[in-house]
Amino acid sequence: MTLPDAPPRWRATCAYDGTDFDGWQSQPSGNAIQDVIEVRLSTIFKRTVRIHGSGRTDAGVHAKGQVFHFDASWPHEPTKLLAALRVGLPPTILVERIERVSPDFHARFSATGKRYVYRIVQTAASPFATRFVLGRSGFQRLDTAAMRTAAMVLRGRHDFRAFAAENGAELEDPVRDLQRLEVEEGNDHVTLVFEANGFLYKMARSLTGALIAVGEGRLSPEDVRHILESNRRTETVETAPARGLCLEEVFYAGGDT
Amino acid sequence: MTLPDAPPRWRATCAYDGTDFDGWQSQPSGNAIQDVIEVRLSTIFKRTVRIHGSGRTDAGVHAKGQVFHFDASWPHEPTKLLAALRVGLPPTILVERIERVSPDFHARFSATGKRYVYRIVQTAASPFATRFVLGRSGFQRLDTAAMRTAAMVLRGRHDFRAFAAENGAELEDPVRDLQRLEVEEGNDHVTLVFEANGFLYKMARSLTGALIAVGEGRLSPEDVRHILESNRRTETVETAPARGLCLEEVFYAGGDT
Numbered sequence: 001m002t003l004p005d006a007p008p009r010w011r012a013t014c015a016y017d018g019t020d021f022d023g024w025q026s027q028p029s030g031n032a033i034q035d036v037i038e039v040r041l042s043t044i045f046k047r048t049v050r051i052h053g054s055g056r057t058d059a060g061v062h063a064k065g066q067v068f069h070f071d072a073s074w075p076h077e078p079t080k081l082l083a084a085l086r087v088g089l090p091p092t093i094l095v096e097r098i099e100r101v102s103p104d105f106h107a108r109f110s111a112t113g114k115r116y117v118y119r120i121v122q123t124a125a126s127p128f129a130t131r132f133v134l135g136r137s138g139f140q141r142l143d144t145a146a147m148r149t150a151a152m153v154l155r156g157r158h159d160f161r162a163f164a165a166e167n168g169a170e171l172e173d174p175v176r177d178l179q180r181l182e183v184e185e186g187n188d189h190v191t192l193v194f195e196a197n198g199f200l201y202k203m204a205r206s207l208t209g210a211l212i213a214v215g216e217g218r219l220s221p222e223d224v225r226h227i228l229e230s231n232r233r234t235e236t237v238e239t240a241p242a243r244g245l246c247l248e249e250v251f252y253a254g255g256d257t
Numbered sequence: 258m259t260l261p262d263a264p265p266r267w268r269a270t271c272a273y274d275g276t277d278f279d280g281w282q283s284q285p286s287g288n289a290i291q292d293v294i295e296v297r298l299s300t301i302f303k304r305t306v307r308i309h310g311s312g313r314t315d316a317g318v319h320a321k322g323q324v325f326h327f328d329a330s331w332p333h334e335p336t337k338l339l340a341a342l343r344v345g346l347p348p349t350i351l352v353e354r355i356e357r358v359s360p361d362f363h364a365r366f367s368a369t370g371k372r373y374v375y376r377i378v379q380t381a382a383s384p385f386a387t388r389f390v391l392g393r394s395g396f397q398r399l400d401t402a403a404m405r406t407a408a409m410v411l412r413g414r415h416d417f418r419a420f421a422a423e424n425g426a427e428l429e430d431p432v433r434d435l436q437r438l439e440v441e442e443g444n445d446h447v448t449l450v451f452e453a454n455g456f457l458y459k460m461a462r463s464l465t466g467a468l469i470a471v472g473e474g475r476l477s478p479e480d481v482r483h484i485l486e487s488n489r490r491t492e493t494v495e496t497a498p499a500r501g502l503c504l505e506e507v508f509y510a511g512g513d514t
Contacts, residue, residue, distance in 0.1 A: 017384040062385070086394065091387040127274040128319070128389060130348040137343065 007073040011101040012051075012085070017092040018062045018242070019131045025056040033057075033093060037068070037085075044084050045072050054107045054114070054250040058202070060242030062132060065096075065249040069107040105252075113179070113251040116204040118192040118244045120212070134244035142215030144185045150214040150221040151181045154207060154228065161231045163207050164200035165239075174200060174231075183211070190215070206233075208240035264330040268358040269308075269342070274349040275319045275499070276388045282313040290314075290350060294325070294342075301341050302329050311364045311371070311507040315459070317499030319389060322353075322506040326364040362509075370436070370508040373461040375449040375501045377469070391501035399472030401442045407471040407478040408438045411464060416488050420464050421457035423490045431457060431488075440468070447472070463490075465497035 014037070018024075022031045026038070034051060041049035053068040074081050082098045089095065104110075118134075122142065125135030136142070161174040180195035192211060194204050210227065213219040219227075219236070227237060271294070275281075279288045283295070291308060298306035310325040331338050339355045346352065361367075375391075379399065382392030393399070418431040437452035449468060451461050467484065470476040476484075476493070484494060 015384050017387075083395070086381060091382060091392070092384045094381055094384050124343060124351055125348060127272050127349045127351050128321075130274070132385060135348070138340065 006103060007071045009069055009071050009101050009103045009105060010074075010078075010081070010098055011067060011069050011105060011107065012095050012098040014066050014068070014093060014095045015064045016062060016066065016094070017131060018057060018060050020092060021059065023057060023059040023061070024053055024063075024066065033066075034068075036089065036093060037095075040085060040088050041070060041072070043088065044081075045074075052107050054111050055199075057245075057247055058205075058242050061245045061247065063247040066247055067107045067111070067250045067252075069101065069105060071103075107250075110252055111198075111250050112253050113195060113197045114199060115180075115248045115251070116194045116199065117246050117248050118194070118204065118208045118240065119246070120190040120192070120244060122188045122190065131243060132246070134241055140216060142190055142212065143217060144183050144190060144215065146217070146221060147183045147190075147211045147215045150211055150219075150224045151183050153221055153225045154178060154210075155181045158228060159231050160200050160203055160228075162227050162229075162233055163203050163210065163237060164233060165202040165206075166233045176200060176203070181207070202239050205240045205242065205245055206237050208244070209238035212240060213238065263360060264328045266326055266328050266358050266360045266362060267331075267335075267338070267355055268324060268326050268362060268364065269352050269355040271323050271325070271350060271352045272321045273319060273323065273351070274388060275314060275317050277349060278316065280314060280316040280318070281310055281320075281323065290323075291325075293346065293350060294352075297342060297345050298327060298329070300345065301338075302331075309364050311368050312456075314502075314504055315462075315499050318502045318504065320504040323504055324364045324368070324507045324509075326358065326362060328360075364507075367509055368455075368507050369510050370452060370454045371456060372437075372505045372508070373451045373456065374503050374505050375451070375461065375465045375497065376503070377447040377449070377501060379445045379447065388500060389503070391498055397473060399447055399469065400474060401440050401447060401472065403474070403478060404440045404447075404468045404472045407468055407476075407481045408440050410478055410482045411435060411467075411485065412438045415485060417457050417460055417485075418488045419484045419486075419490055420460050420467065420494060421490060422459040422463075422496075433457060433460070438464070459496055462497045462499065462502055463494050465501070466495035469497060470495065 016033055021033050022029050024033050026032050026034045038051055049070050051068045051070045085095045120134045122136050124137035125133045155178055157177040159174045160176050176196050176198050178196045182193040184191040192208055210224055273290055278290050279286050281290050283289050283291045295308055306327050306329055308325040308327045342352045377391045379393050381394035382390045412435050414434040416431050417433050433453050433455050435453045439450040441448040449465055467481055
C-alpha cells in the first residue's frame with residue numbers, strides 16, 4: 001500500500017471590506033473571512049478545506065492584498081478554480097488571483113513583511129468612504145509636522161511591546177523592524193503607511209493611535225520616544241478604530257507577492 | 258392679533274450611500290433618507306420639520322448632490338445648524354452644506370435639471386466599490402461603440418415613456434430633454450452620464466438597461482430607436498440595478514447648485 005501524493009498547494013490573494021465580518025481568523029460565529037472562504041472551498045472540493053492566512057486582521061479591518069494558501073487537487077484549469085471560488089462569495093470578499101505554488105510555500109511563514117495603510121480624513125468622511133477611513137469632523141486639524149517627527153522616532157528596529165495589545169501571548173519576540181512609516185498628507189487626507197517584517201497584535205492601530213495623539217498635541221514626539229523605550233503598554237496609547245486600517249500587501253522573497 | 262412671519266427657508270445639499278435605505282421618499286418603515294433627516298431636524302427644532310427634496314431616488318440609489326429645503330427659525334450661525342444636523346445622522350448620510358435661501362426657492366420646482374451617473378465595471382467589482390457600481394464579472398465585455406451609437410439616438414427632446422416605469426402616474430407630460438448622454442470608457446470601467454431637464458420615474462435605470470443590452474448585442478441601436486418611437490414600455494427594456502446609479506447634481510437657475 002502506497003501513500004497518495006500530497007495534493008498541490010495553492011496561493012490566493014484576496015481583498016475584503018472587513019466591516020461586516022468578525023475579522024480574518026475563524027470564529028465560532030462562522031462569520032470570519034476565513035470561515036466564509038473555507039465554506040466556499042469545501043463546497044467546491046466536496047470536503048473540508050482549511051486555509052492558512054498570512055496573519056489575522058481584526059474585526060472591521062480591511063485588506064487589498066491578504067494572502068492565504070491551501071492544499072487541494074484540482075483537475076481543471078486554475079482560472080476555473082478562481083471562477084468557482086468567486087461564485088458564492090459575498091461581494092465584500094474578492095479573490096483576486098490564485099496560482100499553484102511549491103509545497104514549501106507557506107502564507108504566514110514565507111512572508112518577509114507586510115504593508116498596512118491607515119486612512120484619516122480631517123473632515124466628515126464621505127458616505128462612500130465612511131467604511132474605509134477615520135473621519136475627524138469637528139476635531140482640530142492634525143499637526144502632521146509633529147507626527148512626522150514622531151514617525152522618525154518609531155521607524156527602525158525596536159521592541160514594540162509598548163504598541164501591542166496587552167494580552168499579547170505572541171510576545172516571546174517583541175522586536176520588529178519598522179522599515180517604513182510615512183505620514184502622507186493631501187487636501188483633507190492624512191495617510192499613514194507602515195511597512196515592517198512583521199506586526200505585533202494591534203501594532204498598526206496602536207502606532208496610529210499614538211501618532212493621532214501627537215497630531216492633536218496630546219503627546220509630544222519625545223513622549224512617544226519614552227513610551228517606546230518603556231517596553232510597556234499603557235493607557236496613554238489608544239488603539240485607533242479598525243475602520244481606517246487596510247492590509248495592503250504581503251511581501252514574499254522573490255518579489256512575487 | 259398679527260400672524261407671525263414665515264420662518265426662513267433653508268437649502269441643504271447632501272450625499273448618501275443608498276444601499277441600506279428604502280429610497281429618498283418617506284416610507285412607513287421610517288427608513289427612507291427623508292425620514293432619517295426629518296427625525297434629526299425635528300429633534301434639533303423640537304417640532305415636526307418636513308423637508309422637500311429635488312425628487313425621489315429609489316431604494317439603493319445613491320446621491321452626491323441631492324438638494325432639499327425646509328422652513329425653520331434658527332437664531333444661531335448657519336454653520337452651527339450644519340454641525341447640529343450632521344451630529345446624529347448615520348455616516349451613510351452626509352449633509353454637505355446648508356444656506357439660507359429666498360422663500361420662493363423650492364428644491365423640486367426651482368430645479369432646472371439633474372445629472373445622474375451610472376457606473377459599471379467590466380470585471381468583478383472591488384469589495385470597496387461593490388455598493389456603488391454594477392460589476393460584470395463573467396459577462397462579455399460591453400461594445401461601447403454600439404452603445405455610443407444608441408446614445409446618439411436617445412439624446413435630445415423626446416417622449417421617454419418607453420423608458421419609464423409602467424405605472425407612471427406622473428406621465429401627463431412624458432417629454433424630457435436629455436441634453437447629455439455620454440458613454441465614457443476607462444480600463445475596466447464604463448460610466449454613463451445623463452443630464453436632462455427632468456427624469457421620468459426609473460428613466461435613468463431604464464436607459465441604462467437598454468444601453469447595456471446594446472453593449473451585449475441583444476439590442477441594436479436601431480432597435481433602441483424603434484423602442485423610443487413606440488412610446489410604450491415593454492419587457493424588452495430592463496431596469497438596471499439600483500446600486501450603480503448616483504444622483505450627482507441638481508441644477509438651479511443662476512448656477513448656484
